[in-house]
Amino acid sequence: MLGLPLGTVAALGLMGALPLLAYGLYRVDRERGEGHVTILGRRSSSDA
Amino acid sequence: MGLSLTFGLYLVVLVGIGVYFFLRTETRRLSDYMLAGRDVGTWPIALSEVASVASGWTFFAWVGVGFTTGLHGLWFSMAMLVVVLFLYRYVAPPFRRQSERLDSQTVVDHLALSFRDSPWGPWIRWTATLAVVMFMASYIGAQIIAVGEAMETGLGVDYGVAVGAGGLAVAAYTTLGGFNASVWTDVVQGLFVLVAAVALPGVAIAEIGGWRAFVAEASAVDPALLSMTGGQEGAALALSVGSWLAFALGALGQPHGLMRFQAIRSERLLSRASVIAMSFQALRLTVPLFIGIAGRVLYGSIGDPESVAMELMVELFPGWFAGLLLAGIIGAILSTSDSMMLVTAADLTRLYETQIAERVSADRMIGLGRAIVVAMALLGVGLAYGRPGTIFAIIEFAFVGLGATLGLPLAFLVLWPRTTGAGVFAAVAGGLVAAIGNLYLFPDTFPILVWPVTLAIVLGVSVVTSRPVSAPVASS
Numbered sequence: 001m002l003g004l005p006l007g008t009v010a011a012l013g014l015m016g017a018l019p020l021l022a023y024g025l026y027r028v029d030r031e032r033g034e035g036h037v038t039i040l041g042r043r044s045s046s047d048a
Numbered sequence: 049m050g051l052s053l054t055f056g057l058y059l060v061v062l063v064g065i066g067v068y069f070f071l072r073t074e075t076r077r078l079s080d081y082m083l084a085g086r087d088v089g090t091w092p093i094a095l096s097e098v099a100s101v102a103s104g105w106t107f108f109a110w111v112g113v114g115f116t117t118g119l120h121g122l123w124f125s126m127a128m129l130v131v132v133l134f135l136y137r138y139v140a141p142p143f144r145r146q147s148e149r150l151d152s153q154t155v156v157d158h159l160a161l162s163f164r165d166s167p168w169g170p171w172i173r174w175t176a177t178l179a180v181v182m183f184m185a186s187y188i189g190a191q192i193i194a195v196g197e198a199m200e201t202g203l204g205v206d207y208g209v210a211v212g213a214g215g216l217a218v219a220a221y222t223t224l225g226g227f228n229a230s231v232w233t234d235v236v237q238g239l240f241v242l243v244a245a246v247a248l249p250g251v252a253i254a255e256i257g258g259w260r261a262f263v264a265e266a267s268a269v270d271p272a273l274l275s276m277t278g279g280q281e282g283a284a285l286a287l288s289v290g291s292w293l294a295f296a297l298g299a300l301g302q303p304h305g306l307m308r309f310q311a312i313r314s315e316r317l318l319s320r321a322s323v324i325a326m327s328f329q330a331l332r333l334t335v336p337l338f339i340g341i342a343g344r345v346l347y348g349s350i351g352d353p354e355s356v357a358m359e360l361m362v363e364l365f366p367g368w369f370a371g372l373l374l375a376g377i378i379g380a381i382l383s384t385s386d387s388m389m390l391v392t393a394a395d396l397t398r399l400y401e402t403q404i405a406e407r408v409s410a411d412r413m414i415g416l417g418r419a420i421v422v423a424m425a426l427l428g429v430g431l432a433y434g435r436p437g438t439i440f441a442i443i444e445f446a447f448v449g450l451g452a453t454l455g456l457p458l459a460f461l462v463l464w465p466r467t468t469g470a471g472v473f474a475a476v477a478g479g480l481v482a483a484i485g486n487l488y489l490f491p492d493t494f495p496i497l498v499w500p501v502t503l504a505i506v507l508g509v510s511v512v513t514s515r516p517v518s519a520p521v522a523s524s
Contacts, residue, residue: 003263004119007276011122015334018129019326025137026319035316037141 051362052203054371058379065236090317093308094324104194104381106241106332107339109440112354114340118270120278123289125333127296132329135300136322140309142462144318147310154310155303155454156180156395159472160402162461168469170403175476177395179453180303182480183446184392188424189431190442191385194354195378196432197439201358202374211432214382219389219425223418240376242328245335247373248357251364252342265345273341287493294496298447301455304387307394354439385428386421393420445487448495452479452502460506471510478505 002009029035033043113121143158152158160173192211199210253262263274272279280288299305312318336357343356350356357377361370397417401408408416436442457475460467482501486494 003260003267003274005275008119008122008274011119011126011276012334014126015122015129015330018126018133019323019330022133022136022323022326026323029319033319035314035319037137037315037319039138 051367051371051374054368055203055375055378058372058375061236089313090321091324093312093317094321094328104191104384104439105443106336106380107244107357107377108194108197108354109438109443110333110336111340111343111357112352112438112440114337115344115350115353115356116340117278118266118273118275118341118344119337120272120276120280120288121292121337122276122334123292124296125330125337127293128299128333129326129329131296131299132326133322136318136325139300139459139462140318141315143306143458144309144312144315146462152310153307153398154391154394155301155306155458157398158310159454159457159461159476160398163469163472166469168473171473172469172476173399173403175473175480176454177399179449179476179480180392180395183449183453183483184303184388184424185427185431186442187446187450188385188388188428189434189436190439190446191381191388192428192432193435193442194381194439197352197355198358198374198378198381201355202362202370208433211429214378215425215429215432217382219422223421236376236379240373241332241380244361244373244377245331247365248360249335249338249342252339252346252360255364256342256345262342262345266341269345269348273344287496290496291494294499295444295448297499298449298451298455298495300459301451301453302447303391303395303450303454304384306454306458307387307391385425389421389424389428392424393417396420444495445483448498449480449483452483452498454479456499456502457506460510464510466510466514467506468510468513470513471506474509475502475506478502 004012025038028041029038032038032041036043110121146152146162147158150158150161152161156173156176159176160169163169163172192215195214196207196211199205199214200207203210205213253259256262256265266273270279277285278288309318312321339357339360340353343350343353343360347356347359350359358374361373365373394417397413397420400416401413453476456479457467457472460475461472479498479502482498483495486497486501490497
């Protein structure tokens with residue numbers, strides 16, 4: 001793919017996927033944690 | 049001419065921002081100067097955190113890695129992104145919370161204040177401050193070497209003059225504006241770095257003849273350039289990958305980056321900031337490798353692979369645009385230096401305030417902070433004149449050293465309630481010794497040994513010395 005070795009393509013794919021994972025987690029935090037970081041959908045802190 | 053003019057104007061704007069915050073902000077407390085009153089928003093925090101960490105290695109050290117070893121460096125990039133995500137999600141929230149409760153201003157301050165009622169508190173402060181001064185001096189020296197090389201290559205300015213001018217500019221705006229100026233100049237520079245990161249590889253690959261030609265020619269120059277193995281196999285490959293992963297773990301403890309978590313307006317902004325920071329980090333950890341490979345294809349061999357991006361910029365862009373990008377990159381390097389000076393100043397002033405002189409006025413503390421910033425700038429300029437090694441080698445040492453001595457103890461402190469003052473002190477001292485020992489006694493394995501040694505120390509000492517009633521103040 002793109003003329004690059006498979007392992008390199010996988011690494012570049014991961015570099016693109018990790019920010020998307022951060023965005024997905026942010027969406028969960030916004031909906032289930034009112035913006036606070038959540039762990040498995042539960043807010044990690046008790047103070048507002 | 050266009051290049052020099054744009055660059056000169058940029059430096060004027062940079063110092064102007066510092067003067068603006070100096071005149072506009074009524075700085076009442078040291079934390080106002082250092083942490084901008086803990087009132088910094090999402091975008092400034094995320095962009096400045098990246099710009100302050102990105103610095104000289106994005107367009108110098110990392111381009112040099114791309115030039116010499118190619119995409120093998122992606123092992124570091126992937127590991128670093130994972131560490132950054134872990135930091136934002138699991139370390140930063142409790143750290144921000146505890147920091148406000150303890151009124152801590154830096155990581156060192158935080159570690160020491162968490163054990164303020166224990167005999168270990170002062171030991172932690174002295175040892176960790178020593179580590180900060182030592183690693184930061186190296187780090188600042190590396191940044192100013194990069195400034196000198198950039199101005200020498202881009203503007204044709206004598207290296208010695210460039211180093212002096214760069215040191216002066218950063219000392220001026222950091223001394224005048226403190227963290228507020230630092231954050232805002234970091235934002236401006238973060239955007240310039242972004243533009244350069246997108247434009248430069250695109251133009252360089254187009255110069256080669258497009259993507260297909262780039263891949264074909266890079267493979268012809270050295271087939272290992274585009275591979276994740278770097279042309280290695282077996283034990284050599286394992287050692288090389290291990291070194292990249294160990295290097296990336298250093299991201300846990302960069303005090304100038306962690307300081308931004310303390311300054312953010314609310315813990316609730318961290319998740320959003322993590323998306324911006326991760327996107328920017330992904331870009332700046334990938335693109336320079338391609339710039340380096342393109343440089344290898346275009347130039348074949350070059351005296352200093354770390355200056356390839358500057359050569360390409362001057363050669364491929366119109367003068368005014370090259371001047372703007374060059375100024376942005378140099379600005380980003382200076383902003384890293386200023387953040388480092390600021391955090392070192394904060395640690396030394398807090399050491400003075402808590403261990404040496406009691407009842408120090410706020411004005412005197414701010415004055416002392418500014419004097420230390422100037423002293424660190426002079427030290428950085430002095431080290432840059434000496435040029436003790438490549439930018440990459442110096443950054444690697446400082447990055448891993450800071451990560452082990454500060455990052456690991458901090459992560460344990462905020463995540464593991466059984467962490468004790470003795471454990472934190474032992475980890476700080478052990479990390480310091482391990483970083484120096486690994487580099488000088490076992491250089492072939494640097495920085496792999498630093499982490500298991502420091503990890504074993506913090507775990508072992510904490511387990512041995514922990515008692516249910518002696519939990520740290522911060523985690524109660």
